[in-house]
Amino acid sequence: MRPLAGILVTLALAVNGDAQAPSAEEQQQLFSVLPLIDHGELSRAEEQLFAGIERYPRSAILYNALGIVFRKQNKLDRAADSFRKALEILPSFTAAQLQLASIDQQQGMKQDAARLFRAAGESTTNFEALVAAGLGLADCEDYAGAAHVLEKARAMRPDSGSVTYNLALAQYKMGDLAVALKTLDSLSATEPDVVYLRGKVLDGLGKPEGESEFAAACRTQPGNESFCADAALAAIRQQKFLEAVALLEPSIGKSPGSVALLPLLGLAQFRLGRYQEAIRSYAASLEKDPSLDASREGLGFLYYVTGDLEKARAVVEQGLTNPKADFYLAYLDAIILYRLSPQLKTEAAAAAERAIQANTRFAPAYFQRGKIRMEQNDSSGALADFERAAELDPKYPLPYYKMAQIYARQGRARDAEAARRKFSALGNLREEEILTRQTLDVLIPAAR
Amino acid sequence: MKFADASAKAGLADANVSGGVINKKYILEMNGSGVAFIDYNRDGLADVFLVSGTQLAQPAGTPKPVSHLYRNNGDGTFTDVTREAGLTHSGWGQGACVADVDNDGYDDIFVTYYGKNRFYHNNRDGTFTEIAERAGVAGADGRWNSGCAFIDYGRDGKVDLFVANYVDLGPDFSHVPKPGSGEYCQYKGIPIACGPRGLPAAVNYLYHNNGDGTFTDVSASSGIRATEGHYALGVLTLDYDNDGWPDIYVACDSAASILYHNKRDSTFEDAGIASGLAYNEDGEAQAGMGVAALDYDHDGFLDVVKTNFSDDSPNLYHNNGDGTFSDSVFQAGMGRLRNLLGWGVVAADFDNDGWIDILMANGHLTPEIDTTKSDSSYRQRKLLYRNLRDGRFEDVTLASGVDAAGMHSSRGAAAADLYNDGRISVVINELHEKPSLLVPEGPAPNHWIGIQLVGSRSNRDGIGARVEVEAGGLRQIDEIRSGGSYLSQSDLRLHFGLGAAARVSRITIRWPSGAVDRLSGIPADRHIVIEEGSQSWRNRK
DSSP, X not given: OOOSHHHHHXXXXXXXXXXXXXXXXXXXXXXXXXXXXXXXXXXXXHHHHHHHHHHOTTOHHHHHHHHHHHHHTTOHHHHHHHHHHHHHHSTTOHHHXXXXXXXXXXXXXXXXXXXXXXXXXXXXXXXXXXHHHHXXXXXXXXXXXXXXXXXXXXXXXXXXXXXXXXXXXXXXXXXXXXXHHHHHHTSOTTSHHHHXXXXXXXXXXXXXXXXXXXXHHHHHOTXXXXXXXXXXXXXXXXXXXXXXXXXXXXXXXXXXXXXXHHHHHHHHHHHTTOHHHHHHHHHHHHHHOTTOHHHHHHHHHHHHHTTOHHHHHHHHHHHTTSTTOOHHHHHHHHHHHHHHOGGGHHHXXXXXXXXXXXXXXXXXXXXXXXXXXXXXXXXXXXXXXXXHHHHHOTTOOHHHHHHHHHHHHTTOHHHHHHHHHHHHHHOOOBHHHHHHHHIIIIIHHHHO | OOEEEOHHHHTOOOOOOOSOSSOOOSGGGTSOOOEEEEOTTOSSSOEEEEOOOOOSSOOTTSOOOOOEEEEEOSSSOEEEOHHHHTOOOXXXXXXXXEEOTTSXXXXXXXXXXXXXXXXXXXXXXXOEEEOHHHHTOOOOTTOBEEEXXXXXXXXXXXXXXXXXXXXXXXXXXXXXXXXXXXGGGEETTEEOOOOSTTSOBOOOEEEEEOSSSOEEEOTTTTTGGGSOSOOEEEEEEEOTTSSSSXXXXXXXXXXXXXXXXXXXXXXXXXXXXXXTOSSOTTSOBEEOOOEEEEOTTOSSSOEEEEOOOTTSOOEEEEEOSSSOEEEOTTTTTOOOOTTOOEEEEEEEOTTOSSSOEEEEEEBOSOGGGGGGOOSOOSBBOOEEEEEOSSSOEEEOHHHHTGGGGOOBOEEXXXXXXXXXXXXXXXXXXXXXXXXXXXXXXXXXXXXXXXXXXXXXXXXXXXXXXXXXXXXXXXXXXXXXXXXXXXXXXXXXXXXXXXXXXXXXXEEEEEOTTSOEEEEEEEESXXXXXXXXXXXXXXXXX
């Protein structure tokens, strides 16, 4: 979205047509002050405006101008009081509405701001004011309101690419994806912002073409992290790992300091089987920002799957020294310790426990704890964990495998067969598919 | 333990054929073939049978590819005797297994094909007669037969035949999608031949030996057919629960592997899930290829090693002795090389120290893989793991010279003491290339003994017999088995390394018939023959 400030200054004089017009004297008073404001002589402007208000105590435009002077001096409360006074005198004064809304929004009072932006958008016929109201509403996350107001602005100037773009963006944000796509169709598809938004809309509609739009935007502006991160994510989701790498490498070259793109590059390299490169990417990311759990998780996971369990443990447990570490790190610690040595089962169980405490709805942690309990001959504890894991993620087949094993070993043939059937029905996943799932469910969100 | 590649000198000159070399349209072109050892002429030397596939379209004027039988000349060279032996069938050869099916003292060869199988009966004069149709084991056109093994599952003195089947391709591939056309037709973003996922799975077969030169398909009545939906490849027979009855383990691709537990009444039940052999430790399906049995920790129970696809680890299933297994591959130190795609696997005591080592043959599906620029490549090195005697294995590939065989896309692998001198050699069937022959350099390290069994009440080869060797304070076990590895067959003779022990204190043989022979005080460093019930041994010629 474009910033509001510039528009607001140009609207200093905007008064609705049906409102009572200011007198010639008031206007003259205002015109004498405006050059001072423009030249930054704010104290003199303030003095002259106070003098004018003394003369014209019911002048909305002078209060509005005073508000602008206060705002320029960052005296927000006094500015807001001035705008309120202007609105008290002239409730439909669009410029004051927009100014006060802008301050409210700046001060976190989004609801008050949105009410004022809406009012301005409803009453004004001024194009710039409509745009300002629309953008303001969008910034207040009232996307339906923004779309409504911007639609009016667009009706006034259908050739305004900026308005059409912002309208489509608002429609996208409010989830009206098909309408957003139609709006975007009227725009030239060469602007990277437009291409990217089209990608977002298509992606939201579940259309794979979104990936190529992201990629085009990223190729045009490889230094734009958002474009390239989304392009890479979409490519990874579609298993186009080579393309993801091809998009990310130049982007990282343009933004060598980026910690957002390196984990994604590591993820794509990992899925391509370029384990050593992936390890380097995650390690580089972690080096830039050791507090980044996503990179630590990626690096730990890579060491884990490549069998370098001691390094995996070191990376993960270093992250776990932070008591607020992500639950997935604790889970990783559990699976690493479990695989590392039979002598570390107690520690593995403790790590699984920590993961569960940190996220009571993460099924794999229960599965892992169940496995350890199973090996410790705690069949009932293990079964409880597997049942909980299955309950939390009804599409998770692995707990049923372990349940079938326990039942079979207990001689409960019927239960074992039922669990086996459930397991088969949910699909016998290959590790490659498990990794894909983990990539989508855990690593991508973590990387984001 | 130092190997050299002796294939060129040995004269194993013919390259494997398996469809297109560069562009492969069908998964059938990717899987390659196995290799079998058979002493077909009973000269006491293990000969080599290298299975070959064919091409989708035969270029005009070129000879049709065939599998090759190489006679071992005993001097480090081999002679191609394929034509004179009558083994010139051309087709999509997959695997081979060996046994003396009619107990006439001469080993026969069964060869699996995409299409009808071939069963070569040994005429005892250096030639074979193809009898698959007559014997009732040919199968049908369009079936993709993969691994095989002879097994006397009913312990009636006649070896029966198990044949794994992979994918139901049909006779003309008409229902097989084009490379890149679907979810299961790409690999890391590049289009490759489809499958096995997404293609219909085939079913396995068990043929009962009627004792009159014919077999009866008992797949349904035996329970073999009760488990379906697998893509079966490598076949391993072993008595995993030490109950005296041979069981069958089948490595399956992208699906649960199968453990056919012998219920001692001519039927089997799948104990894969209950035993832990169906999946990896979590229940994730793996792409199982080759399988071998070994008691790597000398606890008296046979453990299982299985090779899998790349981006995964092999399995080293430790037998817990209670019908269950635990995958110890990471604790054993064998789980780190995820860039390798394993096929053939041989468990043998290469350094004769009394502890079984493991050799894996690796290679990717198609040269197109190299375009992904992943850590994995089409041609890969082989791996040799030395048993460290504490549950762990050490990668000695470089130190042992196994890498001297170079980089290939390896498939089947099998082992034999080719020169009867206590050194175990390995032949590897390399996709689209001549085979590799890894031969140990120098004299055999440590002491050793080779054992050939001759059954009388039991089947003649003693297939399924459990042999226990005690020497130097170690007690080792193994079994005579047909099939194994990836669609392959190692020498039917057993080989035990004895370390510093120059004498075997005791050999115990539990025959399939139930008879038990015990022998003691056998000098080391020789191949011996033990006949069932004789309680004695003699030197093998």
